[in-house]
Amino acid sequence: MSDAVLEVEGLKVEYQTSSGPAVAVNGISFQVFPGETLGLVGESGCGKSTTAMAILNLVQAPGRIAEGSIRLNGTELSTLNPRSMRRIRWQEVALIPQGAMDSLNPVVRVDSQIAEVIEDHEGRQRFADMHERITELLGMVGLPARVGRLYPHELSGGMKQRVCIAMAIALRPKLLVADEPTSALDVVVQRVVAQTLLDVTQRLGMAMILIGHDIALQAQLVDRMAVMYAGSIVEVGRVESIFDHPSHPYTQLLVSSVPSITERRRRPSDATVREVHHRPSGCVFRLRCPQAFDRCRAEVPAMRELVPGHVVACHLYAGGSGEPAPAEAAGHV
Amino acid sequence: MTEGNGTDTLLPGAPEGGQRRAVWLNFKLVAGASMVLLVVFFGLLGPLFWNTKLADPASSPPNLPPIWEAGGTGAHPLGTESLGRDILALLIVGSEATLRVGAIAAAAGLVIAVVLGFGGGYLGGWVDDVVRVLADSWVTIPALAVLVVLAAALQGVTADTEALLLALFSWPEATRMIRSQMLSMRGRSYVKMARLSGVSSAGIMFTEILPNMIPYVVASFVRAMAGAIMAATGLEALGLGPTQTPTLGTTIYYAIQGSALLRGIWWWWGMPVVVLVLIFSGLFILSIGLDEVANPRIKRYRYRVRRAGRRPAVPVTASAVSAGPATVATPSVGTEQ
C-alpha cells in the first residue's frame, strides 16, 4: 500500500566471527521514494556498505541477513531465490559498488562490457541496435561514443566511473545504489561524476541511494539523508532540515566537523574525543555523546518524529516532564 | 578514503588483543609440522630403540613378510627384503638420511637466496637486475635432467654431495620470493619512518625488515626442502643416489631392482613410500599454514575476492582492512609444489 520504491524494515546483518556473531547492521528501517535521492551517510565501519550489499541480497558468508525485510516495489528480496534475484539485479535495482571503476574487466572493451550486461538480461540483440543503445548510454553519462572502443586502462578514473554508471543504468532500474561513487577521485572529477549521476537518475526518473562518508558532498546531491552510526540509523530527514537543525548529537558532530571553504573560522574541537571499540548498551552513541544521561545507558532510543519527515533516535527528544518538547529541542519553530 | 581505513569509531566485538598469538596457532601449521616432526623423531630416536645395524645387507633372513602377515616375526616387525635387510631399520636410517639431504640442500639454497634476495631487493639498481635475471633464467633449467647428468658424471655421490648438488636448484625460487617481499617491504612507510629516525641501512634491514620476513624465509625453507627431497628421491630411485647410505629413495631403487612389485614383496617399496607421503604432505600442509601466518590477509583476501573486491565491514577483517588495498595483494607463498 506504500508508494515507496524500497522499504527496508528492521534489517539486521550479522557476521560470524570466531568470537560469536558481530552485528554490522542493527535493525535499520528506511524507505526510498520514487525519483528521490537518499543519502546514507556514516563513517568507516558504520555498516553503510553492508546495507548496500544487503539491499541487493549480496551479503556473503560469513555474513548473513539475520532479520528484517527488504521490499522492492512490494517484492520481498531477502527471501528471494538466487535466480529471481539475479533477474531483479540490474533490471530493477542496480549497484555501483565501492571501487567499481577498478572492477572493470581490463581486457574487454568498454562497449562489450556494457553489451554483456544488456544481453545477460535481454538475450542477444542486433548489432546495430546494441551499438545505438550503448552510444546513447555513454552519451547520457557525458562520454563520447568512441570511449566504447577503448579498454578500461585507457580511461581516466572519472571516465571509468562514468562507464560504471552507464552500465548501472543500462537496463533502466527503478533504484540505483551507489556506494561511495566518487571516493578516490579528485575534487573536480568528483563533482563531474556526482553531477552526472544526479543528472541521469533525474532524467530517467530513478530513485537513488547514495552512500558516502562526506557530508558536504551529500549536502550538494541528496534530497533526504539518513545518518548511520555503528550499525544503526540515528537520524533521517530532508537534507535542508538536517543541515538546519541537526538533532542527533552525532549528526551535530558530523555537521560541525566539516571544515568550511566559505567562511574562515574554526570551531573548537572537543579535545577528548573518545574512540569506542565496542557497542555499548542503550544508545550506540552514548560513550561519545557530550549530552548522554542515565536513560541513554539503560534504553535504546526509539525513532521519534520531530517535524514531519524528520526523525531522530535520541532520548533528548523523548518529551515528558522536564525535557524539551521534540520540535523545540531540535530548534524547529 | 575514510573507507579504506577501517577501525575508527566503533567495532562491535573488536578483538582486544592477542591476535598475533592466535594466528600462530594455525591448524594447518600444527598439523603439517606434526606430520614432519613425526618422521624426524622416527629417524632421530629410532636408533635408540632399534638396532640399525640390521640395515646392512645379509644381517637378517631375506624376504620375511611383516609381522601381521603369515610367516612374519617379531624380530623383523616390518619384514625384510631380498638382500637380507630389516625394513624397519632401513626406514629409520633412510628417513634420517632423506630428511638430512633435504634440510642441507634447502639450508644451503636458502643461504644463497637470502643473500641474493636481500641484496637485490634492498640495494636495487644493477645488483637487483643481475639477481632477477639469474634467478628467473635458472628456474627454467630442468633440474632433474641436469642432476641426473651431474650425478652420473660424478659416479657415486655421498649423501652430502647429493645435498649440495640439489642446493644448486633450490635457491632460485626462494630468491625470487624473498626478493619480491623485500621490494615490497622496502617501500613501506615504516621503512621510510625508520630512515627519518636516522636508522642505518643495516639497521633497517635487520630490525625493521627481517622480523617481518621470517615467516617468508621459513616458508621458503619448507618449500625448498620439499623440492629437494622430491628431486633426491627421483635421483635415488634411478640409482644415482648415495650408495653408501640407505635413503628412502635408494630403498625404492633396490626394490625396483629386486622386482619387488612382481614378486609381491610390497612392504619393500610400500613402506618407504608411506614415509615419503607423510613427509611430502606434512611439508605441503605446513607451507600452506605458514602462508596463512605470513600473510594473515590471504584467507580474508580470498573471501574479499569472492565478494567482488568488496570490503566486508566487519571486525574480523579489521587488520586486513586497515592495511589498505595496496598491501593486500602481496604475492602468495608456497601453496603449490
Added chain:
Amino acid sequence: MSDTPLLEIRDFTMKYAGSSAAAVDKFSLVLPESPATITTIAGESGSGKTTLANAVLGFLTPTSGSISFRGRDIARLGRRQRADYRRSVQAIFQDPYAAYNPFYPIRHTLLQVIRQFGLASSRRQARTLMNDAVALVGMRGDEVLDKHPHQLSGGQRQRIMFARAHLVRPQLIVADEPVSMIDASLRATIIDIMLKMRDEDGISFLYITHDLSTAYQIGNEIVILYSGRVAESGEVADVIEQPKHPYAQLLIESVPVPDPRRRWQDEVSLAAEDGAHRSQQRCLYAPRCPRRMDKCDEGVPGMYQIAGTHQAACYLYE
C-alpha cells in the same frame, strides 16, 4: 643569520625515468625560519605534490634545482649535517597503518627516535618521554604503547605519529595528507595537534593535501599545483576567497559546500585531453581552460603578481 630561510626550494625539477613530462617543474618556495607557519601544497593526484614531499624529506634527488635547509643544500650534506637534518625535518604520512612496523608494538616506533637521537639517558627517562608524548596527543601511554598497530584506530595511530614527530622537536614537519584517511568526526583532533605544535612548539608544517577546506582553516600560505607546476600561490585567505587562475577557480568552486541551499550551479565538463598536443612549452591547463587564449599555447606563463604575495601563473594577469 636570522634571515636565512628555514627551507628554500629553488627551481626544483623532478623527472622520472621514462617520462617526458616533469613530475615537478621548476618549483620554488621559501619558508621563513620564524614564525612557524603551515604552508599548504595543494593539488590533484598527479600534480606532483607527493614528489615534492619526498624530495624535501631527502628520499629523492632533484633532477635539477636545489632544496636547501637553513642555507645548506640537502643533496650535499656531510655525515654530521645529514644527521642534523634528520632531526630537523620529520614527516607524517597519509596511511597511519603503513607507518608502523606490524611486527612490533607501538612503543617501538617511539623508542626508535628516542634511541637514534639519544633523547633519553635511561629506560626510565625514555618511558617518561613516551608517556608525555602520547599524553600530548590525548592518549594514555599504558593503554596504547604495548598494543600492536592493528589494535588501534586510524585516528589513534595518526595521533601517535604526531607524538613521535613531537618527540624529535623538528623545525619542519612534512605532513602528506595527514587526515585524508581519518574519519571526519576525528579529523579535528589531528588538526588541533598541528595547530598546537605550530603555535606552542614553533614547528613549521609543509601541509600536502588535496583538501582545500582544511588548508583554508589552518594554513598560512598556499601553493596550488597543476601538472607539476604552480598555478597560484599566496596567503591562503586571498587564494581561497579570490582565486585568480582559472584552474584554482574551478578547484575551489568544486569543493562541496556543506549547505544544501548552496549547490553547484552549472555543470562542468572535463574537456578530454587531446593527445596530439603534447608540448610542454605552454600553459598545461590551456586544453581545459574556458578562458584560453592563443598565447596560452605558445609559451609558459610566468608568475604574475596579483597583490602582495598573491601570484598566479596565468596570462590573464600579465
